[in-house]
Amino acid sequence: xxxxxxxxxxxxxxxxxxxxxxxxxxxxxxxxxxxxxxxxxxxxxxxxxxxxxxxxxxxxxxxxxxxxxxxxxxxxxxxxxxxxxxxxxxxxxxxxxxxxxxxxxxxxxxxxxxxxxxxxxxxxxxxx
Numbered sequence: 001x002x003x004x005x006x007x008x009x010x011x012x013x014x015x016x017x018x019x020x021x022x023x024x025x026x027x028x029x030x031x032x033x034x035x036x037x038x039x040x041x042x043x044x045x046x047x048x049x050x051x052x053x054x055x056x057x058x059x060x061x062x063x064x065x066x067x068x069x070x071x072x073x074x075x076x077x078x079x080x081x082x083x084x085x086x087x088x089x090x091x092x093x094x095x096x097x098x099x100x101x102x103x104x105x106x107x108x109x110x111x112x113x114x115x116x117x118x119x120x121x122x123x124x125x126x127x128x
Contacts, residue, residue, distance in 0.1 A: 015075035015076040020115050020116050020119055030095055030099025043057065043058045044059065069088050072085075083122075091114055
């Protein structure tokens, strides 16, 4: 999405930084007082049939984010880019779920710190 492209643009030459930026963007979204939950995850829950157009749009969006995370993890030259991307995807999913319930009182700031640690651990254990 355009929002995610904007989030990663400030650190275009730093794929590890871009990975954290995507989590930071999700955390910023849930901190907004008007946040009502991720529209894609909400649409997927409200229209569970895989043939429904809303379900398909939501699925494509989440799959696209996962692909973007995997591509950035490969560029970060970690030994298991798929695992790193999936861990960050779970953090983002947690941010949206927690944020839709608790909003600004939720765990979003911890998610950013957690993502930084996950990325740091993955990149520091691999030769660059």
